[in-house]
Each structure stands twice: as C-alpha cells, then as structure tokens.
Amino acid sequence: MLADLLKSNDKIFKLVCGAGNECVQDVERLTYLYSKAGAQFFDICAKPEILKAAKDGINKSGIANDRYICVSVGMRGDPHIFKANINDELCTECGACEKVCMQEAIKDNKINSEKCIGCARCKNVCPNDAIYMTEHDIDLKKVLPELIKMGIDCIELHATSIDDEDVKEKWDIINNLYDGIVSICIDRLNLGNRQVLDRLTDMLSARAPYTTIIQADGIPMSGADDEYKTTLQAVAMAEIIQDAKLPVYILISGGTNSKTATLANLCNIKYNGVAIGSYARKIVKQYVNDADFYEPKVFDKALSVAKNLVESIG
Ligand code: SF4
Ligand code: SF4
Numbered sequence: 001m002l003a004d005l006l007k008s009n010d011k012i013f014k015l016v017c018g019a020g021n022e023c024v025q026d027v028e029r030l031t032y033l034y035s036k037a038g039a040q041f042f043d044i045c046a047k048p049e050i051l052k053a054a055k056d057g058i059n060k061s062g063i064a065n066d067r068y069i070c071v072s073v074g075m076r077g078d079p080h081i082f083k084a085n086i087n088d089e090l091c092t093e094c095g096a097c098e099k100v101c102m103q104e105a106i107k108d109n110k111i112n113s114e115k116c117i118g119c120a121r122c123k124n125v126c127p128n129d130a131i132y133m134t135e136h137d138i139d140l141k142k143v144l145p146e147l148i149k150m151g152i153d154c155i156e157l158h159a160t161s162i163d164d165e166d167v168k169e170k171w172d173i174i175n176n177l178y179d180g181i182v183s184i185c186i187d188r189l190n191l192g193n194r195q196v197l198d199r200l201t202d203m204l205s206a207r208a209p210y211t212t213i214i215q216a217d218g219i220p221m222s223g224a225d226d227e228y229k230t231t232l233q234a235v236a237m238a239e240i241i242q243d244a245k246l247p248v249y250i251l252i253s254g255g256t257n258s259k260t261a262t263l264a265n266l267c268n269i270k271y272n273g274v275a276i277g278s279y280a281r282k283i284v285k286q287y288v289n290d291a292d293f294y295e296p297k298v299f300d301k302a303l304s305v306a307k308n309l310v311e312s313i314g
Contacts, residue, residue, distance in 0.1 A: 012273025031057030082118030
C-alpha cells in the first residue's frame with residue numbers, strides 16, 4: 001500500500017511522466033524503465049489510455065507489487081494543462097522551437113500535442129511570437145470515476161491557481177469521489193509563502209492527518225539541468241512546508257535533479273521523497289525514443305542512467 005510506503009523511512013522516487021504527457025509509448029516506456037530502476041511512484045496525466053500505458057509498463061517490469069500510480073489534475077492557469085500551438089501565418093520556419101523542446105514534440109514546425117507538456121520553452125524562444133498556448137481543462141466528474149475504477153493509488157491536484165473558487169471546486173470533487181491518499185502540488189509562482197500555507201491549511205481541514213502528500217514544487221518543469229541552483233527553489237519550498245509542521249508527507253519537486261537530495265539533506269529537510277520529471281526524462285530521452293528501446297543493447301544503457309538518478313535520492 002502507498003500509505004505504508006509513505007509511513008516507512010524509505011525515500012520515495014516519484015517519476016513524473018508529465019501531467020500533460022498524453023503519449024502512450026512515452027509513458028509505457030518511461031514507467032517500464034524507471035520501475036526496473038527502482039522508482040516506486042509514477043505520476044501521469046488523468047487519461048484512461050495513459051493509466052493503461054503506465055500499468056502496462058509497470059507490469060512488464062515484473063515488479064508491480066511495490067509500485068504506485070498517481071494521476072495528476074491541473075486547473076485553469078496551471079501550466080500543466082497548457083498545450084503549445086503554432087500560428088502558421090507568423091512562423092518563418094526558423095527551427096528555434098524544435099531545438100529547445102525537450103519532449104521532441106515539434107517536428108517540421110508542427111506540434112504533436114500528445115507529447116507537449118506545456119512548458120512554454122518553445123514560446124519563449126520564438127522570435128516571431130508565433131507560438132501561443134491553449135488550456136485543456138478536463139471534466140473531473142467524468143474522468144476520475146473511470147480512473148478510480150481502473151485502479152489508482154493517488155490523485156494529485158495542482159493547486160497553484162490564483163482562482164480560489166476553482167481550487168475549492170476541484171478539491172471538493174476529488175474528496176467526494178476518492179478516499180485514498182491525495183497529493184497537493186503547490187508552488188509560489190502565483191502565491192506568496194503566507195498564501196501557500198493558508199491555502200494548504202484550508203485544504204487539509206477536509207482530510208485526516210497523514211493522508212495527504214504535499215508536492216513542494218520549486219519551479220514547475222524547470223529541472224533540465226543538473227545544478228544545485230536549478231533545485232534551490234524546490235528545496236526552499238519543502239522547507240516552508242516542513243516548518244509549518246503540517247500533518248502531511250513531503251515530496252520535493254519542480255526543478256529536481258540528482259543534486260536535490262544532497263541539498264535537502266544539507267538543509268536538514270526531512271523529506272519523504274523526490275519527484276523528478278524534466279530531468280529524469282531528459283537523461284533517458286535518446287534511449288526511450290529509440291526504435292530498439294527494448295533491445296538489451298539500448299535498454300541496458302538506459303537502465304544504468306536511470307538507476308544512478310533513482311539512487312541519488314537516498
Ligand atoms: S517546448 Fe514545451 S510547450 Fe513547446 S511543444 Fe515542447 S513540450 Fe510543448
Ligand atoms: S521558433 Fe517560431 S518562427 Fe521559428 S519555427 Fe518555431 S514557431 Fe516558427
């Protein structure tokens with residue numbers, strides 16, 4: 001049970017496949033690889049076909065026993081529900097966006113929206129302002145019952161919006177539909193420290209002690225580099241949650257990499273685990289996208305890289 005894992009002293013490695021990653025092949029391969037490498041917890045987007053892909057990947061790894069799946073739910077204003085689009089009339093086909101997309105979601109000036117995770121890197125480098133983002137909100141009342149029926153271990157709400165009403169509405173829906181472990185992913189892009197803690201206190205009033213994970217998010221989708229500086233905000237956010245002494249489990253996320261655990265330990269943070277997305281996907285991307293991914297000559301290299309990262313969080 002996920003609850004037992006959280007209660008134990010084990011540090012949990014959570015692989016974040018991407019709350020906006022709707023690519024079946026990507027998710028199946030990532031979950032297979034990281035499950036083999038020792039990751040116990042997997043974060044995926046809230047879609048039945050992606051949940052199936054994650055289950056397939058984990059089952060294929062042969063270690064389905066101690067492996068847990070969390071479905072992530074975004075909300076209005078949350079970058080995780082954005083998708084990039086190209087305005088063909090403004091695009092001059094310079095190729096700059098394709099080079100910076102870590103998801104390899106852009107090819108020949110076209111965006112594969114299943115792969116796009118809404119990070120906006122492409123938008124930020126476009127010299128012609130030809131890229132715009134659109135929001136893709138989901139109907140929780142429709143999607144969650146199906147996912148719960150299929151079998152999940154956790155639901156995560158990205159509670160970063162400035163829209164208090166939207167947060168409350170989605171939080172109530174989740175709590176009414178699901179009585180398992182839930183996770184609140186929260187960052188300080190829109191909220192100050194006081195607002196973060198007020199929101200969490202409010203949300204936790206609906207929950208029994210130690211049935212909630214706080215995913216302390218530094219800077220979402222920013223962990224491309226393996227630097228201490230990149231992970232600084234993630235550790236700082238975890239410290240804010242820790243100092244508030246809330247009855248929760250803390251996972252560090254948002255700018256996480258192989259340096260996160262070292263920095264957190266130096267700062268005396270008592271974290272329960274680390275959730276790594278951008279960096280974990282980046283270091284295995286060349287193998288995961290290889291047509292021969294399942295062949296030992298490719299897979300063994302990927303496994304060695306993934307294992308090093310998983311072991312770094314101890
Ligand atoms: S750079 Fe980010 S937002 Fe742009 S297409 Fe790639 S994943 Fe999507
Ligand atoms: S960066 Fe902008 S102009 Fe260049 S290919 Fe991409 S969308 Fe087109």
